[in-house]
Amino acid sequence: MGVCVIWFGGVSLARRLSGMLSAGLHFDHSIIKDPNLILGQIILLIREAMLALLPLISGVVLVALISPVMLGGLVFSGKSLQPKFSKLNPLPGIKRMFSAQTGAELLKAILKTILVGSVTGFFLWHHWPQMMRLLAESPITAMGNAMDLVGLCALLVVLGVIPMVGFDVFFQIFSHLKKLRMSRQDIRDEFKQSEGDPHVKGRIRQMQRAAARRRMMADVPKADVIVNNPTHYSVALQYDENKMSAPKVVAKGAGLVALRIREIGAENNVPTLEAPPLARALYRHAEIGQQIPGQLYAAVAEVLAWIWQLKRWRLAGGQRPVQPTHLPVPEALDFINEKPTHE
Structure with missing residues (x-):
């Protein structure tokens, strides 16, 4: 989403940011006479920056909200906000550092870094002459062309990462379903809770047979x-x-x-x-x-x-x-x- 915003609105965003930069560096005699006006000027620049970046931020937030919904729905829980002294124990964190899950995450991060670095390096090498020509252009034109290059580079990076992200999504779903599977001990425990302990039930049946046998012998x-x-x-x-x-x-x-x-x-x-x-x-x-x-x-x-x-x-x-x-x-x-x- 951020790439789309930069791709389609990069020139407009560059012009607004260039205008803000020019306005922020411009001082007239009124500000020199009254330094208190500097605070108002700063607030104005911040507001303009937020308005300029609002489409980009909105797109990123929208993607962040939609992604969990597509993977299984949003879950709001206050349990994570509850204080737990067990979280202060460093041993579980050390165990997680050397777990198989952490190793897999580290490997994925290395592969993503190599992929992003390779795509970015190839893009910079291929568009290096065009980047050098930006030095001879006017600030506004150079800013717009630079945003176009940034958007194109980001698009190529996203396209290169999509296969890895797709594989990662399926891997995470598989890992989650695997964690949800009940072990043999879990099945035994659930059976004990729902049907009763087999040993206890066997003992009860044995006692019932003994009682029936005593009644039989009495007859x-x-x-x-x-x-x-x-x-x-x-x-x-x-x-x-x-x-x-x-x-x-x-x-x-x-x-x-x-x-x-x-x-x-x-x-x-x-x-x-x-x-x-x-x-x-x-x-x-x-x-x-x-x-x-x-x-x-x-x-x-x-x-x-x-x-x-x-x-x-x-x-x-x-x-x-x-x-x-x-x-x-x-x-x-x-x-x-x-x-x-x-x-």
């Missing part, structure tokens, strides 16, 4: 029978024909949990039955507190019939009932080849 004494796969699984069943339409699972587990279910059952005289296919099917397809699947009704009915016979035997004596074998468990519900999950 084992209420079971009518515990069906076992002696190697891995145990499932405790309860059935009250007056309150339930089908047997339900009150506890189940694998590994150490299964062993604990058997121990509690033994402490409370709960009958146990070793039926691996049925134990596996109940463990996989029946949930705690829910009724057993309909496909297992027949197998569980044989187990409950044996339990009722066992209770009568304990009361009346006689021949001990034989444990049921070859229970009708559908093959689709058994998973004999699947490895159990130890809880």
Whole structure:
């Protein structure tokens, strides 16, 4: 913008500045008689200079305001005006002096200096005869021609710097976007703030599972029978024909949990039955507190019939009932080849 003002209005500006210079060096007898008039003359010259330079200054200010808007908008903040004692610490400034960003800025400044110096030097060398002819011209004419040369030189400098400035703009945008990217630690911190600390949530889930397991173990004494796969699984069943339409699972587990279910059952005289296919099917397809699947009704009915016979035997004596074998468990519900999950 400043180059355009000089290019199109350089002659007019030169004439006004030449007139101001002539007026500033001119003294008449009134000023000699009254020195107080000198102050008024100085104020007049300053006003004329400001009016003469107003187009140039306005163009520069306009460009300074438009450039940030084109790059992302103006941001007014009073935070930068707040006093901070940390700004008095020289260590951050020293670190910035030796940072990669400072090195890049220094390299760009050197390249710009070389480019501007080369363009200006070439212009002066090429227009040296024309500059020498200014000495033979009248002051006003020489001033106008000089402003034309200055405008042309500034235009060439701007045209030479434009590619570098364009690259610098894209580089600054890229650097800014890179700084806005969240690091892995930032993502973890944000996830902790929004979703909660994964370690804390894991601990909460672990405590919830432990509480549910304690409640499950407390229901084992209420079971009518515990069906076992002696190697891995145990499932405790309860059935009250007056309150339930089908047997339900009150506890189940694998590994150490299964062993604990058997121990509690033994402490409370709960009958146990070793039926691996049925134990596996109940463990996989029946949930705690829910009724057993309909496909297992027949197998569980044989187990409950044996339990009722066992209770009568304990009361009346006689021949001990034989444990049921070859229970009708559908093959689709058994998973004999699947490895159990130890809880």
